[in-house]
Amino acid sequence: MNKNLSILKCLLLLGSIYFFGVSVAHLFSLKIPGLFVYFNVPSYAYQDKIISFLAFGWAISLFIGFIDPMTNKGIMKSFIIAGFGAIIGLLIINFSIDFNELAKNTNRNIFLIETIVLAVYLSMLTVFYFLTTHRNKK
Numbered sequence: 001m002n003k004n005l006s007i008l009k010c011l012l013l014l015g016s017i018y019f020f021g022v023s024v025a026h027l028f029s030l031k032i033p034g035l036f037v038y039f040n041v042p043s044y045a046y047q048d049k050i051i052s053f054l055a056f057g058w059a060i061s062l063f064i065g066f067i068d069p070m071t072n073k074g075i076m077k078s079f080i081i082a083g084f085g086a087i088i089g090l091l092i093i094n095f096s097i098d099f100n101e102l103a104k105n106t107n108r109n110i111f112l113i114e115t116i117v118l119a120v121y122l123s124m125l126t127v128f129y130f131l132t133t134h135r136n137k138k
Helices: 003-027 045-067 073-096 108-137
Strands: none
């Protein structure tokens, strides 16, 4: 297995594990920073459950990509597109919501850091996806 494919598989597996953790954290309303982006603002149980189910879907999609990235290119493309949409959505939330109205002394910078970390992960996944698929077309 070439180096780019190995890195891609590692990123896919790590992403799958991460989103499974997000799913569990939201299912049980465990406000763990990193797994719960807006961990220090109030949320409703039904919101947490919806996020849990959606995060579980992302975890499964990434795991399917991990199993065989070269066969499962479509699911990886859809995850990349949806991921960039999610990053844009998080940025819109981060810059348009007055979090201090929801919880006093809330610092939005931690939310921005979490969003940037997710964007870096998604960017790495995208780069190694294209490196792997481009190399194998030759």
